[in-house]
Amino acid sequence: MKTTSDWNEKTLVENRFINQLKEMGYEHIHGPSLDIERESQAEVILKGRLVRAIQHLNPWLSDKNLNKIVRSITHIQATSLMEANQSFHENLINMISIQQDLGKGKKNQTVKLIDFERPENNDFLVVDQFTISNARGTIRPDIIIFVNGIPLAVIECKSPTLSPDEQIGQGVKQLLRYQDQCEQLFHCNQILIATSNDRAKAGTIGARVQHYGEWKDPYPRTMAEIGDNPSAQDILVTGMFPKENLLDLIQNFIVYEPVEGRTIKKLARYQQYRAVNKAINRILHTEDSRNRGGVVWHTQGSGKSLTMVFLAVKLRRIKELKNPTIVVVTDRKDLDDQIANTFRRCGFPNPQQAASVAKLKDLLQQGPGTTVMTLVQKFQEDAEKNEYPELTRAENIFVMVDESHRTQYSGLAMNMRTAMPNACYLGFTGTPIDKEDKSTIRTFGTYIDKYTIEQAVADGATVPIFYEARMVDLHVQGDSLDDLFDRKFRDYGEEDRERIKKRYVTEEAIISSPKRIRRIVLDMIDHYEKHIKPNGFKAQVVAVTREAAVTYKEMFDELSDYESKVIISGGHNDEERMRKHHISKDEEKKIIERFKKPMSDDSLSFIIVCDKLLTGFDAPIEQVMYLDKPLKEHNLLQAIARTNRTYDKKTYGLIVDYFGVSRFLEQALGIFAEQDIKGALQSVDSEIPRLQSRHRKAMRFFDYVRKDDLEGCIQILEPEDVRNEFDTAFKKFAESMDMILPSPKAKPYLNDLKYLGKVRQLAKSRYREDSMDISDCGQKVKELIEEYLYTTNIEVLHEPIDILSNKFEKRLEETSTPEAKAAEMEHAIRHEIKVKIDENPVLYTSLKECLEELIQRRKDRQMTIEELLEEYREMVNAMRNTAQKSQEHGFTREQYPFYQMLEQQLPGEEDKESLKELTHIITEDVQEQAVIEWTEKEDVKREMRKKIKRQLRASKCPKEKIEGLTQQLMDLAEVHYRK
Numbered sequence: 001m002k003t004t005s006d007w008n009e010k011t012l013v014e015n016r017f018i019n020q021l022k023e024m025g026y027e028h029i030h031g032p033s034l035d036i037e038r039e040s041q042a043e044v045i046l047k048g049r050l051v052r053a054i055q056h057l058n059p060w061l062s063d064k065n066l067n068k069i070v071r072s073i074t075h076i077q078a079t080s081l082m083e084a085n086q087s088f089h090e091n092l093i094n095m096i097s098i099q100q101d102l103g104k105g106k107k108n109q110t111v112k113l114i115d116f117e118r119p120e121n122n123d124f125l126v127v128d129q130f131t132i133s134n135a136r137g138t139i140r141p142d143i144i145i146f147v148n149g150i151p152l153a154v155i156e157c158k159s160p161t162l163s164p165d166e167q168i169g170q171g172v173k174q175l176l177r178y179q180d181q182c183e184q185l186f187h188c189n190q191i192l193i194a195t196s197n198d199r200a201k202a203g204t205i206g207a208r209v210q211h212y213g214e215w216k217d218p219y220p221r222t223m224a225e226i227g228d229n230p231s232a233q234d235i236l237v238t239g240m241f242p243k244e245n246l247l248d249l250i251q252n253f254i255v256y257e258p259v260e261g262r263t264i265k266k267l268a269r270y271q272q273y274r275a276v277n278k279a280i281n282r283i284l285h286t287e288d289s290r291n292r293g294g295v296v297w298h299t300q301g302s303g304k305s306l307t308m309v310f311l312a313v314k315l316r317r318i319k320e321l322k323n324p325t326i327v328v329v330t331d332r333k334d335l336d337d338q339i340a341n342t343f344r345r346c347g348f349p350n351p352q353q354a355a356s357v358a359k360l361k362d363l364l365q366q367g368p369g370t371t372v373m374t375l376v377q378k379f380q381e382d383a384e385k386n387e388y389p390e391l392t393r394a395e396n397i398f399v400m401v402d403e404s405h406r407t408q409y410s411g412l413a414m415n416m417r418t419a420m421p422n423a424c425y426l427g428f429t430g431t432p433i434d435k436e437d438k439s440t441i442r443t444f445g446t447y448i449d450k451y452t453i454e455q456a457v458a459d460g461a462t463v464p465i466f467y468e469a470r471m472v473d474l475h476v477q478g479d480s481l482d483d484l485f486d487r488k489f490r491d492y493g494e495e496d497r498e499r500i501k502k503r504y505v506t507e508e509a510i511i512s513s514p515k516r517i518r519r520i521v522l523d524m525i526d527h528y529e530k531h532i533k534p535n536g537f538k539a540q541v542v543a544v545t546r547e548a549a550v551t552y553k554e555m556f557d558e559l560s561d562y563e564s565k566v567i568i569s570g571g572h573n574d575e576e577r578m579r580k581h582h583i584s585k586d587e588e589k590k591i592i593e594r595f596k597k598p599m600s601d602d603s604l605s606f607i608i609v610c611d612k613l614l615t616g617f618d619a620p621i622e623q624v625m626y627l628d629k630p631l632k633e634h635n636l637l638q639a640i641a642r643t644n645r646t647y648d649k650k651t652y653g654l655i656v657d658y659f660g661v662s663r664f665l666e667q668a669l670g671i672f673a674e675q676d677i678k679g680a681l682q683s684v685d686s687e688i689p690r691l692q693s694r695h696r697k698a699m700r701f702f703d704y705v706r707k708d709d710l711e712g713c714i715q716i717l718e719p720e721d722v723r724n725e726f727d728t729a730f731k732k733f734a735e736s737m738d739m740i741l742p743s744p745k746a747k748p749y750l751n752d753l754k755y756l757g758k759v760r761q762l763a764k765s766r767y768r769e770d771s772m773d774i775s776d777c778g779q780k781v782k783e784l785i786e787e788y789l790y791t792t793n794i795e796v797l798h799e800p801i802d803i804l805s806n807k808f809e810k811r812l813e814e815t816s817t818p819e820a821k822a823a824e825m826e827h828a829i830r831h832e833i834k835v836k837i838d839e840n841p842v843l844y845t846s847l848k849e850c851l852e853e854l855i856q857r858r859k860d861r862q863m864t865i866e867e868l869l870e871e872y873r874e875m876v877n878a879m880r881n882t883a884q885k886s887q888e889h890g891f892t893r894e895q896y897p898f899y900q901m902l903e904q905q906l907p908g909e910e911d912k913e914s915l916k917e918l919t920h921i922i923t924e925d926v927q928e929q930a931v932i933e934w935t936e937k938e939d940v941k942r943e944m945r946k947k948i949k950r951q952l953r954a955s956k957c958p959k960e961k962i963e964g965l966t967q968q969l970m971d972l973a974e975v976h977y978r979k
Contacts, residue, residue, distance in 0.1 A: 013157040013197045013233070014128060014142050020237045021126045021145070031130035031140070041133040044185045045074050049123055049149030050113075057112040057121070065098050069111055072096065073150070076187050081179060082263050084187040085205055086256045090347075092188075093251055114148055116251045119243035123148050136181045144185075145241075151185060152250065153241075154178070155193040163724040165731070167196035172209040179205060190250045191267060193236070200233040202240065204254075204265040210648070214459060215239045219274040239270060249273065252314040255306065255346035266346075269461065271298060272307045275449035279311055282448060283424060284320065289395060293425040294448040300430030300641035301462040301618075302451055305342045308400050308428060312348060312371070315398055323368040324396040327423070329416065331376050338618075339402060340373040354378050364391045364419060376401075379415040388415035397423035401444070430641065462644040465653040470523060512548040514555075520658050521555040524626050525562070527656060528605070535649060535738070536599045537623035540642060541608040544629045544659075546571070549610045550581055556606060564606035565591045595619055620645035628658040651735055688745060691736035695749050698733040698756055701726050707755065710762070717763040726763075730756055818865040825872040826855070832879055838975050840897040841968070842904045843882065847875055890916065894976040895923045898969060905965050906957060918955050922948055922969060923977075930977045945970060 022028050037046050047070060054061065054069060061069070072091070078084035095110035102109070115121040125146040132139050143155035156171040156178075171194025179186050192203045194212060201212035218226060218238035226238050240249060253268035253276070268276075275296045283292045298304050312326045328343075328351075330336045336353065343351040354360035354374040363372045379388060397420050417425070427444035456462040528539055543549035546568045556564045570582035583591070594604045596619045610629075625643050643653025701722070705712040717723045737753050829851055837844040858868050886896030899919040906915065925947040934940040948966050957965065 009142075009157050009159040009196075012160055013195060016197060017143060017155060017157065017195065017233060017237060018126055018128060020234070021124075021241060024242050025120075026124045026126045026145070026243075028126050028128075031127050034127060034130065041131050041138075043074075044132055044151055044182070045188070046125075046146055046149035047074070049125070049146070051149075053123055053148030054111065054113065057115055060100070060102060060109070061098075061111060062100055065100055065111075068098065069096055069113075073113070073188070078187075081183045081186055082206060082256075082265065084183070085189065085265065086263065088188050089190070089250075089254060089256070113150065114247065114250075116247050119247050122243070122247075124243055125149075132182050132185055134182060134184075139178050139182050139185075141178060141185075145246075147246075150188050152188060153191040153193065153246075154185070154189060155195060158194065158196045160196045160198045162196065163721075163728050164199070165728045166724065167199050168194045168201050168212065169209050171195065172201075172203065172207075172212060175203075176208075190254060191240070191246075195233045195236070197231045197233045200231075200236040202236065202267060204267050206265065210460070210646070213269050213461075215270045216459065217270045217274055219270070219277065239273075248277075252276070252317065253310050255309060257342075257345045266306065268306070268310055269303065269459070271449070271451040271455070271459075271461075272303060272310055275307055275451070276311045276314055278448050279426060280314055280318070283315075283398075284318070289422070289424075291445060293427075294445040295427040295429065296448050297429055298449070298451040299453045299456045299462065301644045301646075302430075302456045303461070304402065304428045304430065305339050306346070308339065308402065309343055309346050309348060311400065311426075312343070312398075316369075321396050324398055325364075325366075325368060325392075325394065326371045327364070327397060327399045327420070328371075328373045329376050329399060329401045330374075333375065336373055336375050343371070343373070361389075361391055361419075367394075368396065376416065379419065388418045390421060391419040393422050394420075395422045395424075399423050399425045401425065401427050402429075456644075460646065462641075463646055463650055463652050465641070465644050465655060467655045467657065469657045470527075512543075512545055512551065514551055517548065517551050518555050518559070520626075520628065521552065521559055524656075525556075525560045527626075528562070528624070531654070532624050533599075533605070535623070536621075537647070537650065538595060538599070538604070538619070538621050539606050539624045539626060540619075540622055541606055541626045542629045542631075543608060543610050546578065546610045548628070549608045550578055552608045553581065556608075562605040563603050564608055565595075565604060566608045567591060567612050568610050569612065592617075592619070596621060617642060618645055620647035620650070623647075623650060623652075624654040624656060626656050626658065630659055651738065691733075691749065694729070694733040694736050695752060698726070698729040699752060701729070702759075710759070713759045714763050717759070723763060727760070730760055818869060822865060822868055822872065825869070825876065826851070829872065829875055829879075836879075838971070840882070840900065841972075842897065842900040843878075847878065850875065891919065895919055897972055897976070898923055901965075901968055901972065905961060905968070906955070914955065918951060922951050925951065926973045926977050930973070935974050935978055941970070944973065 018028055034046065035041070037048050050070060050073065051066065054066060073088070076084045076087055078087055092113055095112055097108050097110055099106050100109050101107075123146075127144050127146060128142060129140055130144050132141075141154050142157040144151050145153035145155070154175065156174050158167050158171045160167065162170065175192050175194060186205050189205055192205065192207070192212075194201055194203070194209075199214075201214050203212035214232060215236040216232075218235050221238055223230060223235070226234050230238075240246060249268065253273055255266050256263050257266055258264075275298065279294070279296065282294060286292050296304070296307065298307065308328065312328075315321055315324050315326065328339055330339060340351055340353050348371065351371040351373050352363055354363055354372060357378050357380050360372070360374050360378040363370060363374075399416070399420065417423075425444055426448070453462075457464045524539075524541070532539055541549075541552055541564075543552050549566050549568050553564055553566045556562060566581040567583070567588055568581060571578065574582070591604070591607065594602045595607050597604075598621065599605070619642070622643055622645070643655065645653075701716055702713050705716060707713075717726055733749075733756070734753065737749060829847070833844045833848050833851070837848070854863075854868060854871050857863050858865075863871075882893075882896070886893055889896065889899060891899055899915065902915050902919060902922075926944060929940055929944040929947070931937070931940060934944075945966055948969050949962055952962050952965060
């Protein structure tokens with residue numbers, strides 16, 4: 001029987017990991033037992049096993065060359081650990097070339113170190129407590145995995161009794177220390193794991209803790225196959241360490257990418273591995289070759305370009321596909337360059353960009369082994385023949401279309417399919433479309449894999465995006481516009497005036513008004529200084545036109561010292577004001593490079609755009625997009641995703657909306673299933689409940705001590721485990737405060753934040769606790785622990801407020817302008833309708849239609865703002881008086897919606913008293929049948945339906961209405977009489 005003394009890292013984590021590997025066929029040896037296989041403890045490669053494996057896989061190899069090969073692995077010449085690691089990986093994957101005489105003269109031969117095609121043909125060894133000593137000291141990693149004597153994976157185990165933040169953090173810190181102390185162990189390393197069983201993450205050499213990722217899917221196995229309640233470690237081991245999976249990952253899912261002057265080693269995330277292998281499985285095993293393609297829907301920012309690289313790499317390695325042609329198609333030059341560069345940087349051999357229509361045709365006819373990067377626009381028809389030619393009938397052509405929703409429904413896409421009729425087409429997208437005239441699925445085939453917004457945020461692959469609407473008062477430019485226009489053009493006839501108005505007095509003209517933009521820029525500067533700049537992030541401004549973008553630039557220069565740049569397309573007929581901002585392609589690249597750098601290295605804070613850089617532009621340092629343009633559908637979703645890239649200390653992205661795109665956002669999100677876009681955009685207010693919870697968790701440590709007893713609070717933190725728990729709680733509380741500040745909604749928690757920060761700092765000093773410092777908190781929190789500032793000029797709209805609450809009236813009284821009151825009421829009414837429509841579809845559908853009609857009438861200038869407010873008040877009263885009305889008719893709150901439904905569906909069929917009686921009978925029948933959990937019991941629902949139909953027939957309900965009305969009444973029953 002196990003005692004609590006057995007609940008440690010060794011028994012709960014390390015042994016569990018080893019046992020799983022043993023079940024997968026790995027041999028297990030305790031580290032000290034391997035000392036007889038080494039000349040000294042400085043050796044990290046098991047030479048005897050390596051020699052036997054090389055001889056087994058390459059029996060033709062001479063002893064002299066065998067010694068050369070072994071030495072090239074044990075003595076890698078390189079100037080850095082990363083260089084050595086990359087050099088070994090290339091030799092491992094592409095094999096080592098050596099010259100040997102095989103009886104027909106000397107010839108270059110390739111030497112296998114591992115048999116990737118037949119995993120069982122290799123020696124898999126899991127070793128615990130393997131000691132390595134050198135001049136810099138001794139290390140003893142918990143687990144090392146050797147394949148053919150080569151240490152390919154190192155696993156560091158930590159106790160699950162540590163605080164949650166420390167479990168992985170300490171493991172990664174230890175792995176980094178090992179890399180520093182014993183570089184040679186990591187020359188051949190492919191995968192690093194930090195695990196505590198409850199938490200388990202994978203990374204590569206040089207990676208910090210934020211770059212390690214969970215492996216959340218055991219594909220190709222299922223969760224059910226692992227057993228009940230599998231731990232994070234169980235899933236990771238099942239997904240990554242079966243022999244065939246481990247070798248697959250090493251061979252096909254590791255790339256080395258130069259980024260800003262240094263090389264980063266990247267290992268696929270679980271969704272990338274899963275998507276690629278699902279695609280390969282479909283390609284190889286679909287009976288009808290026409291169904292080989294499909295759609296990979298991975299949300300923006302989750303690494304689609306790398307997934308395409310991994311897929312291309314693996315396709316090339318599959319013998320049955322006979323060295324296929326890879327074609328990567330995009331619809332924008334910058335995206336084409338970006339993907340081509342990703343392929344090149346990751347070492348993919350010779351990707352060729354089609355520079356012209358003619359060059360594309362040549363490349364597509366080169367035959368096997370070609371990699372072609374092209375814009376879809378290059379599939380232009382021959383002007384003379386008016387048709388596109390068939391270029392190849394080969395079946396081993398794989399066309400990967402990035403952002404497959406934009407141009408893949410046009411004649412150009414048809415030409416592409418004409419050119420390569422037997423190719424396999426694979427669509428990659430972050431925002432698929434499903435409409436009657438355009439459908440990603442109909443064009444490319446069914447989904448191969450999905451990776452949703454919510455999953456990406458949960459995995460830390462992207463950060464959540466918050467949304468804040470800030471509407472500038474347009475009263476002067478808007479309502480008075482007609483009068484101003486008529487005075488200005490009073491000398492023109494009515495027809496001419498109308499024509500001029502139609503052409504020039506547009507929404508764009510109002511939005512581009514310098515007076516309006518000036519107010520917005522003042523607000524942006526204020527918002528940027530309080531929300532964004534303190535943590536060192538940058539901003540993108542999206543203007544409605546090129547001219548408006550230049551106006552924004554001029555206002556930023558006039559009103560602030562922040563450096564900004566405009567990136568817009570140049571027009572041939574531009575005036576000098578616009579020409580000043582024309583830039584070359586090279587200048588544009590330099591601006592983008594500057595924008596991506598940390599503030600400490602480059603002060604460029606704002607880029608101002610109109611159409612450019614809204615899609616396919618990755619600048620992780622961008623935290624906020626100031627949006628003043630009516631973007632719609634996938635363009636809107638693409639644009640807002642510019643802010644969701646991860647970056648050091650970035651916990652969220654933010655869209656600040658000055659135009660009012662929320663109505664377009666609902667339409668854009670409407671093309672998806674709800675579960676697929678859950679969490680796409682969150683109101684800043686959505687962080688409030690989490691802030692409240694985190695505040696409580698941090699404060700509970702001091703529940704039984706007076707707040708003015710500072711010494712007592714510090715003493716509570718004396719035990720190390722309590723300090724660690726408090727530290728974690730404080731960081732989470734500070735993180736939420738950093739998101740909310742400087743909103744006044746943070747004010748109730750501000751004094752506690754300052755107080756807890758002070759206690760934390762004093763405890764750090766008292767107990768010499770170096771890790772308990774505030775450097776990992778946001779800059780805003782650091783500053784505001786000492787001081788709190790809040791000012792604003794522009795009212796923030798769209799904050800949820802209960803329309804039935806007496807606070808609602810108070811809130812309206814505080815609102816300064818009629819327009820702001822109307823916006824507040826409109827939002828509150830919308831919210832109430834959304835929440836209540838299932839409870840009473842007749843009433844709330846009617847109110848919804850009424851609301852839309854009022855908004856349209858106001859837009860059409862058919863009513864004044866005062867009349868609109870009066871109508872809104874009547875709607876609010878109608879909502880508030882629902883309970884009273886139900887009583888007046890002799891119904892309970894639950895029964896009244898049934899009566900309204902029957903009244904709507906049976907007009908003229910029954911008198912009021914008969915309808916009331918029918919309502920009572922039906923609701924009584926429902927209550928009789930409504931047993932516990934009846935909504936899950938088909939037999940109960942069947943009986944309930946039967947009784948409702950019987951009553952409807954008896955009341956002479958028209959036959960054609962009985963089925964539909966019964967279902968509507970059943971829906972009401974599920975809402976009001978659920979148990």
